[in-house]
Amino acid sequence: MKPAPFEYDDPQTVAEALDLLARYGDECKLLAGGQSLVPLMNFRLARPGRLIDINRIDSLSGIKRDDGMLVIGAMTRHSAVEHSTEVAGGWPLLTEAVGWVGHGQIRNRGTVGGSVAHADPAAELPAAFAALDATFRVQAKRASRLIGWEQFFVSEFTTALAPDELVVAVEVPRPQPGVGAAFVEYARRHGDFALGGAAVTIKLDAGGHCEAVSIALLSAGPAPVRATSAESMLRGAIVDQASIRAAAVEATRGLRPTADLHGSTEYRLRLLQTMTQRALIKAAERAKATP
Amino acid sequence: MTRKISIEINGRLAEGEVEPRLLLADFIRDVAGLTGTHLGCEHGVCGACTVQLDGRPVRSCLMFAVQAHGHRVATVEGMAPDGDTLSTLQQAFHESHALQCGFCTPGILMSMEAFLREEPDPSPASIRAALAGNLCRCTGYQNIVTAVRLAADRMQSS
Amino acid sequence: MRGTTATIGHVDLNGIGSSPLRKEDWPLLRGEGTFVADFKRPGMVHAFVVRSPFAHARFTRIDSGEVQSAPGVIDVITAADLPDRGRPIPTRMFKDEGANRYLQRPLADGVARYSGEPVAVVIADSRYRAEDAAERLHIDYEPLEVVLDPDEAVAAGAPLLQPETGTNVAGRLELNLGDIEEAFSQADLVVEDEFRIQRHAAVPLETRGLLAEYDQTTETVTVWGAAKIPHVNKKILLHMLGWSDERRVRLVELHVGGGFGARGEFYPEDYLIPLAAIRTGRPVAWAEDREENLRATNHSREQVHRAALALKKDGTFLGLKDSFINNTGAYVRTHGMTVPGLSISMLPGPYRWPAYHGEYRSVVTNKTPAGTYRSPGRFEVNFVRERLVDMAARRLGLDPLEIRRRNLLSKTSFPFDTGTLFDEHPVVYDSGDYELLLEKAMASFDYEGLKRWRHEAPAGGLLRGLGTAYFVEKAGPAEREYARVELNSSGDVLVFTGTASVGQGVETVLAQVCASHLGLPYERVKVVHGDTAIIPEGMGAFGSRASMLGGAAVMQASRELRRRLLDAAAEELEAGPEDLILTSGGVSVAGAPSRAVSLEKLLSAHDGVLKVEDRFVCELLGFPYGVHFAAVEVDPETGSVHVHRYAVAYDIGRVINPTLVQGQIVGGLAQGIGGALLEEFAYDAGGQPLAASFMDYLLPTAEEVPYVEMLITEDAASPLNPLGVKGAGEAGTAGVGAAIANAVSDALGQDIRQLPLNPQRVMELARA
Numbered sequence A: 001m002k003p004a005p006f007e008y009d010d011p012q013t014v015a016e017a018l019d020l021l022a023r024y025g026d027e028c029k030l031l032a033g034g035q036s037l038v039p040l041m042n043f044r045l046a047r048p049g050r051l052i053d054i055n056r057i058d059s060l061s062g063i064k065r066d067d068g069m070l071v072i073g074a075m076t077r078h079s080a081v082e083h084s085t086e087v088a089g090g091w092p093l094l095t096e097a098v099g100w101v102g103h104g105q106i107r108n109r110g111t112v113g114g115s116v117a118h119a120d121p122a123a124e125l126p127a128a129f130a131a132l133d134a135t136f137r138v139q140a141k142r143a144s145r146l147i148g149w150e151q152f153f154v155s156e157f158t159t160a161l162a163p164d165e166l167v168v169a170v171e172v173p174r175p176q177p178g179v180g181a182a183f184v185e186y187a188r189r190h191g192d193f194a195l196g197g198a199a200v201t202i203k204l205d206a207g208g209h210c211e212a213v214s215i216a217l218l219s220a221g222p223a224p225v226r227a228t229s230a231e232s233m234l235r236g237a238i239v240d241q242a243s244i245r246a247a248a249v250e251a252t253r254g255l256r257p258t259a260d261l262h263g264s265t266e267y268r269l270r271l272l273q274t275m276t277q278r279a280l281i282k283a284a285e286r287a288k289a290t291p
Numbered sequence B: 001m002t003r004k005i006s007i008e009i010n011g012r013l014a015e016g017e018v019e020p021r022l023l024l025a026d027f028i029r030d031v032a033g034l035t036g037t038h039l040g041c042e043h044g045v046c047g048a049c050t051v052q053l054d055g056r057p058v059r060s061c062l063m064f065a066v067q068a069h070g071h072r073v074a075t076v077e078g079m080a081p082d083g084d085t086l087s088t089l090q091q092a093f094h095e096s097h098a099l100q101c102g103f104c105t106p107g108i109l110m111s112m113e114a115f116l117r118e119e120p121d122p123s124p125a126s127i128r129a130a131l132a133g134n135l136c137r138c139t140g141y142q143n144i145v146t147a148v149r150l151a152a153d154r155m156q157s158s
Numbered sequence C: 001m002r003g004t005t006a007t008i009g010h011v012d013l014n015g016i017g018s019s020p021l022r023k024e025d026w027p028l029l030r031g032e033g034t035f036v037a038d039f040k041r042p043g044m045v046h047a048f049v050v051r052s053p054f055a056h057a058r059f060t061r062i063d064s065g066e067v068q069s070a071p072g073v074i075d076v077i078t079a080a081d082l083p084d085r086g087r088p089i090p091t092r093m094f095k096d097e098g099a100n101r102y103l104q105r106p107l108a109d110g111v112a113r114y115s116g117e118p119v120a121v122v123i124a125d126s127r128y129r130a131e132d133a134a135e136r137l138h139i140d141y142e143p144l145e146v147v148l149d150p151d152e153a154v155a156a157g158a159p160l161l162q163p164e165t166g167t168n169v170a171g172r173l174e175l176n177l178g179d180i181e182e183a184f185s186q187a188d189l190v191v192e193d194e195f196r197i198q199r200h201a202a203v204p205l206e207t208r209g210l211l212a213e214y215d216q217t218t219e220t221v222t223v224w225g226a227a228k229i230p231h232v233n234k235k236i237l238l239h240m241l242g243w244s245d246e247r248r249v250r251l252v253e254l255h256v257g258g259g260f261g262a263r264g265e266f267y268p269e270d271y272l273i274p275l276a277a278i279r280t281g282r283p284v285a286w287a288e289d290r291e292e293n294l295r296a297t298n299h300s301r302e303q304v305h306r307a308a309l310a311l312k313k314d315g316t317f318l319g320l321k322d323s324f325i326n327n328t329g330a331y332v333r334t335h336g337m338t339v340p341g342l343s344i345s346m347l348p349g350p351y352r353w354p355a356y357h358g359e360y361r362s363v364v365t366n367k368t369p370a371g372t373y374r375s376p377g378r379f380e381v382n383f384v385r386e387r388l389v390d391m392a393a394r395r396l397g398l399d400p401l402e403i404r405r406r407n408l409l410s411k412t413s414f415p416f417d418t419g420t421l422f423d424e425h426p427v428v429y430d431s432g433d434y435e436l437l438l439e440k441a442m443a444s445f446d447y448e449g450l451k452r453w454r455h456e457a458p459a460g461g462l463l464r465g466l467g468t469a470y471f472v473e474k475a476g477p478a479e480r481e482y483a484r485v486e487l488n489s490s491g492d493v494l495v496f497t498g499t500a501s502v503g504q505g506v507e508t509v510l511a512q513v514c515a516s517h518l519g520l521p522y523e524r525v526k527v528v529h530g531d532t533a534i535i536p537e538g539m540g541a542f543g544s545r546a547s548m549l550g551g552a553a554v555m556q557a558s559r560e561l562r563r564r565l566l567d568a569a570a571e572e573l574e575a576g577p578e579d580l581i582l583t584s585g586g587v588s589v590a591g592a593p594s595r596a597v598s599l600e601k602l603l604s605a606h607d608g609v610l611k612v613e614d615r616f617v618c619e620l621l622g623f624p625y626g627v628h629f630a631a632v633e634v635d636p637e638t639g640s641v642h643v644h645r646y647a648v649a650y651d652i653g654r655v656i657n658p659t660l661v662q663g664q665i666v667g668g669l670a671q672g673i674g675g676a677l678l679e680e681f682a683y684d685a686g687g688q689p690l691a692a693s694f695m696d697y698l699l700p701t702a703e704e705v706p707y708v709e710m711l712i713t714e715d716a717a718s719p720l721n722p723l724g725v726k727g728a729g730e731a732g733t734a735g736v737g738a739a740i741a742n743a744v745s746d747a748l749g750q751d752i753r754q755l756p757l758n759p760q761r762v763m764e765l766a767r768a
């Protein structure tokens, strides 16, 4: 379990990194926190000919607010998100979600950009970003673009990124005031990838009707899933046990989560229903508690 | 292509000319000769290789040595104040029978030392949550929880 | 009983029963331990074992040309390079002629029979380059049909692993005690079912590793990294090399990162690495990586049982029947026949049985070969038996502990000959008071309170359940052990033992025994183990034997040393030996400190060192016994099982070091939790292992292992050894599958028949 040989660059600036990406394209891979890539390399399941290590590019990390929006640099470590008061204050869904990522030691290295670029369908952050309608800032030497989460996540471990593109930041719009959010998942052990989970935001009116809702699921298919038909069912309805239950059933309709040794498709579907239901209940309670 | 690197390990510079693929863990063990950092899985799960990079616990099996160039690394060998004494945490492990084979111990000490800095007065439940990033196959963890709590008590009273 | 006997009572047991700080800890805490991968020799090179990617495949040609020319490569070894093409590795216990047709050779020769089977060894100047070079090895594999499931293995027309034998059944045994037909014909109730235990394994945190060096001038090979049974493996290695001169092989144990049965058995690499050192003339290091470890090191536990329990309306047991298939994997390894053998002999457990019928077939399949894992055979059969008992209790409306109590062997039954055999030795329960332990456990763990908790309505739709398991353990196999105790004139004591350390604290325990019986301070005693060059013989550390047999030998040697010393001093001081006081400085007369003689003087006749050897021999095994209590909360919506409380009561005769015993129990329990809930070596239809990393093979973390309450009692000392101890290493594991399964069955009102209780299985049962 030792990695195959590779060439190595550790640029200091985004421009240098983009140059290298433009030059080597398919032959190279970006190295962020390494918490997904290096295990694969140690197993020799990944054997990039060249690594472009972006850990020395300071400008890629940091959390700031930009016009009410949260902007998280791609190289921001999971632990920085976890401990950010800025994030906890305005985007508590992210704080809750990131706490489920692996263990503290993993979160000290793993990055937000790496999590989204790796696009593991069981990963927490992509689902949370889906629930929050996030957009990814992407740069290449030739051009820059913004990609909405829906276009970004294509399939298992596959994104819309071209080989010469770098995720530089994630933009997360500010949730409306009064929104309650919850992230719920179930894994076989503490720190494992989830067998199923749900990220939910919900806003209630004074009469207990749902004003706005978003439901995103992880481990539900090849990419994060927004349960749009369940969301429209709930919108305008009184949020109670019955409507939540119905929405949870609706949320998993037509899904085919991938079976593996830890759970069949059928098991995962049931679990997703439960997770959705629990996330909705928790989020609604929190919405009620928010002034 | 090799690179010349130097890493400050436990306050001393360790230098070497290494292939980029050399894992930090292997650098620490084979180049710097500090074999207290163990390899139990080489894919980030077991925690035996945990060291502190600039004060924070990380997996040294998931970093390349070249990435640590210019950084500070702490390993288990740097914990005890001298050859005749153990650190408060190490002593608490000794007194609480928190190790059997001891293979997991260096990684656990590295994780728990940093944990107590962040959370000096932890509950057993939060110790267990923090401990979950390190596997131990011998102890069943119970005495490790006791040891961490004992160390917390002693650190707070001193 | 043959061999040495002694009585307890007149000896001073002071010091035994206390928990001094461990002797082992200091270097381990400081990062100064020497595990085998930490050990280096000048000029050493690195081996990488190339393994079959197929579960079953034929190959005719291995082309290693490109490997030879790869950078850094020193040697490549394939079956064709081995003398005799590699001798089969013999079994070491439960020997069975038929099973010898299925032994493993060091390298696959023309056919690979499991994914992970060694086919070649590449030696290079670094591990990295050895792995690079191995990728250039070309082998023309032609996949064959696989057989994986134990039932399939015995089905007509199954693919055969060794076609010339005509069967996949490597061994079988049938055992009849009492009239089973009669027993079942008289029954008011028969409960019967099929029970499955999944394949899982010891998985110590340190993987295996070796470093071998050949000295051309003396023609000797030294192997570091031995574990568990260095002396036994030395003999096997000599046999494998075809050497007869015992002095040509030396095995040395370094720090060992856990054993649990698997580590330290003789594997293909235990021959291949020394051979590589001999061929290359260089020290050769090999460190198994985790991917290899999960495919190459012994698996265990996979069995399917069809069992039945016959009983009277009042709960009296009449008879027990069991027919099981044991899946031993692709080859019969050193302990291949041990697990089914132990299973059949330990199934009866702590109860009175008018009749017992057991039979097994142990089959080969295209999976990793199997061996022992902590509480081998018992984890499995305790699950089967204790589930049947709970099923019967439920049908009869009896409290699960009451039905057990009614059937426990009474304390007047001991020694109790079960009629079964352990590796040709009769299984005779040496001592016990089973009912007393049950009473104490019920009181100590507040069984009534647990039952109240069980019937409270929990929040959030959780379901509560209570489960127990009563079992008999066995301890102290391999009927002899060696010890030598040496005292020098500065008062330092060296204890040489034939046992081994796998991390369990054997140095501490043996030092305690020595200190107590020699009468010198624990601090001055140093224990030496695991080097075949300085310890003439030994049986090692397995089956909870180190403190039992090793301890007895150390005790006898220490007492004899003390006797000789005091006799000499008595003569010198003209006093009775009983009036003398021994200290690290010398011997003096009680009440008259000026009448003293120094150790230096006393030992001058012995060149300054007095040495006493002892070989403790005991044909019979010790049988500790225990009961587990589990209280669980099941979430039917996720299938999760949360262990709310867990308690273990255990009687081990005499406790040498309570802290270490408790450590053994909690550690064993954590492994049992893994076996009950998490760990499983699953395979795909083609025989590819699906749990080939720690992402999928799930060891319990601190969050999954509950806090464990313990009650250790000393109500039934073993009459078999002068210390009265019974080994304590396996009790924590033995009953967990059974107790958790019973608790989950209780919570769901559904019978658990299969382990592990993974969330999918639990949810399915909850919905049934």
Ligand SMILES: Cc1cc2nc3c(=O)[nH]c(=O)nc-3n(C[C@H](O)[C@H](O)[C@H](O)COP(=O)(O)OP(=O)(O)OC[C@H]3O[C@@H](n4cnc5c(N)ncnc54)[C@H](O)[C@@H]3O)c2cc1C
Pocket: A029, A030, A031, A032, A033, A034, A035, A036, A037, A038, A039, A074, A075, A100, A101, A102, A103, A106, A109, A110, A111, A112, A113, A114, A115, A117, A118, A120, A122, A123, A124, A125, A161, A165, A166, A167, A168, A191, A192, A193, A194, B043, B044, B045
């Ligand atoms: C034991 C363990 C447990 C874990 N558990 C979880 C878990 O429960 N949930 C979870 O979500 N994750 C988990 N992870 C994975 C962890 O969160 C990773 O950190 C994360 O998935 C990838 O981030 P990284 O920074 O480490 O990326 P890397 O491993 O460095 O890179 C991953 C991929 O993304 C690409 N990439 C990285 N950054 C960029 C960028 N800025 N632009 C374009 N491409 C980029 C890389 O080229 C590579 O292909 C676990 C990891 C381990 C070792």
Ligand code: FES
Pocket: B038, B039, B040, B041, B042, B043, B044, B045, B046, B047, B048, B049, B050, B059, B060, B061, B062
């Ligand atoms: S060796 Fe690094 S986590 Fe296991």
Ligand code: FES
Pocket: B098, B099, B100, B101, B102, B103, B104, B105, B135, B136, B137, B138, B139, C205, C257, C258, C503
């Ligand atoms: S003490 Fe052996 S693995 Fe932890």
